[in-house]
Amino acid sequence: MAKKEKSEYIIQAVSHALDLLEQFHGEVDELGVTELSKRLKLHKNNVFRLLATLESRGYIEQNRATENYRLGLKSLELGQTFIKQMGLLRQAKPILERLVGECNETSYVAIFKEGYVVYLDVVETDLTVRVVSRVGSRLPAHCTASGKVHLAYMTEEEILALIPQREMKQFTTTTITDRDELVKELALVAERGYAIDNEEMDLGVRCVAAPIRDYTRRIVGAVSISGPSMRFTDERIEKELIPLVIKAGDDLSTRLGFHK
Structure with missing residues (x-):
């Protein structure tokens, strides 16, 4: 045809x-x-x-x-969303490239939209075994590191409203499907300043993510590193990947006008 x-x-x-x-x-x-x-x-x-x-x-x-x-106001909101996303993307690209240069693992920047995370940009590793690119994908927040980073800084009421119990779909054996358990996990994320996806969305894939804030101190995105679990050992995540992703989130936040 x-x-x-x-x-x-x-x-x-x-x-x-x-x-x-x-x-x-x-x-x-x-x-x-x-x-x-x-x-x-x-x-x-x-x-x-x-x-x-x-x-x-x-x-x-x-x-x-x-x-x-x-x-109407919706036209303004749409334009502002475009401006914010383009600003975030422009500032994120060099940081993602640096991040991949430091750990040689695929790195993303993502935003939060109505209970889901949307991956806006990626810089991929050159290793043969890698995760499938998720740019443009809309994934549930409760089982992704980037999603948990966004949820962690919301109130419990906001979390419960955004993620009804019935919508906490189980993708793997490690997916959190109980909201009380999720709320406890999110409290730890907020305390530590990073989130981990322990094969919760895809078997064999782990991810670490950190928040991105702008000049208003709001969470406007998340930066993450994803890869196969065979390379993402607990020791490597703790000693190498978490410090790298937190630094990337802090650097990108600084570029967007955030000051601690």
């Missing part, structure tokens, strides 16, 4: 919605249905339905005084 061009997969309604959002640029802060209809060359009813959909999700809001529309 011939491979289709990406343009053939475009959903017209989504494209129109994005065209609408893009009308709010430069000094254009508010627009009415009639003006948007002219600009987009769409019937007013279609424009109104697009506006209603975007308004329901917070990307557009209506000025009740003028009845015109403007960008």
Whole structure:
């Protein structure tokens, strides 16, 4: 079968919605249905339905005084998220490269999103036996070192709300599936300043992670080192990898404006 061009997969309604959002640029802060209809060359009813959909999700809001529309807070949040993530990635790359140079194991930077960790970037080891790249993956927080780093600095109420007991899926025999046990583990993580994934997500894979903070002192990400358990012995983790990942987290936090 011939491979289709990406343009053939475009959903017209989504494209129109994005065209609408893009009308709010430069000094254009508010627009009415009639003006948007002219600009987009769409019937007013279609424009109104697009506006209603975007308004329901917070990307557009209506000025009740003028009845015109403007960008909503969700658009701002999306832009801020992009800026923060790009700043984090730009600062993280050289630190990940240094980390791999020091231990020759695969290193990641990850963020937390709605009970899951999302891996944004990786620098891989050149060793033949390595972990599968997780960039772009969305993994449960309760069984990953990066996820536990994020959860450890939340209140117990926040943890219980984010991770219902029924969603603590067991992946291996060492996966923590009891919330009380998880809360105890997270207290240790907060006390020590690092987390360990002891083959909790994948058999044969261990990981250590440390928090990344920004100038507001918030946890904005985690830096981690992952590898096969045959190389990640308890002794090596304790003597070599934990100090390296903590230093990487501290250095990256400093680059983002954090001061102890």
